[in-house]
């Protein structure tokens with residue numbers, strides 16, 4: 373298994389890794405750039421970037437060292453039939469509520485948007501579970517430096533957790549994510 377390989381793709385509990393390795397979860401709205409950011413961090417095109425958002429229907433575990441980056445499918449755009457969607461959102465729900473190996477969360481948010489109910493629920497989830505959370509305000513390349521700075525301040529006020537400005541496209545700001553993770557003892561990015 374090489375760095376950045378897809379190690380597991382899970383929906384049911386019995387498909388989850390059993391090695392107990394730490395997991396850092398990438399969460400956020402569909403199209404916010406979770407898979408793009410994961411690829412940028414790993415410097416490798418391993419996660420599928422969707423031309424049509426909402427198609428990722430499994431929890432994907434990418435191995436870094438003896439820990440995983442977990443690409444959670446985005447909310448907001450799910451396509452497909454209702455039974456499928458329900459099965460899927462139940463699985464994500466259960467994973468977030470019960471998984472003991474989650475040691476950190478990165479909430480990816482389009483820098484141009486404000487958090488909506490789902491994002492704030494994820495922020496509350498992290499606080500309730502005591503999981504350190506970093507908000508990555510992505511697509512900074514879409515704004516001028518001044519506008520991006522203003523958005524960063526606004527998002528900090530709304531989230532009340534650390535927010536960093538990043539671009540999966542230009543790879544700006546990724547050092548702050550790497551530093552945060554190495555502060556949790558998670559190296560190799």
Ligand SMILES: Nc1nc2c(ncn2[C@@H]2O[C@H](COP(=O)(O)OP(=O)(O)OP(=O)(O)O)[C@@H](O)[C@H]2O)c(=O)[nH]1
Pocket residue numbers: 400401402403404405406407408409420421422423424425426427428444445446447510511512513514538539540541542
């Ligand atoms: N300009 C710009 N575009 C980006 C950036 N990050 C992602 N995108 C684009 O945004 C779209 C969605 O990116 P994905 O990485 O597939 O988003 P996702 O959050 O994984 O979406 P789902 O898998 O549907 O939940 C793609 O067209 C990307 O090329 C960025 O930093 N800047």
Ligand SMILES: [Mg+2]
Pocket residue numbers: 406407408420421422428443445446
């Ligand atoms: Mg994706």
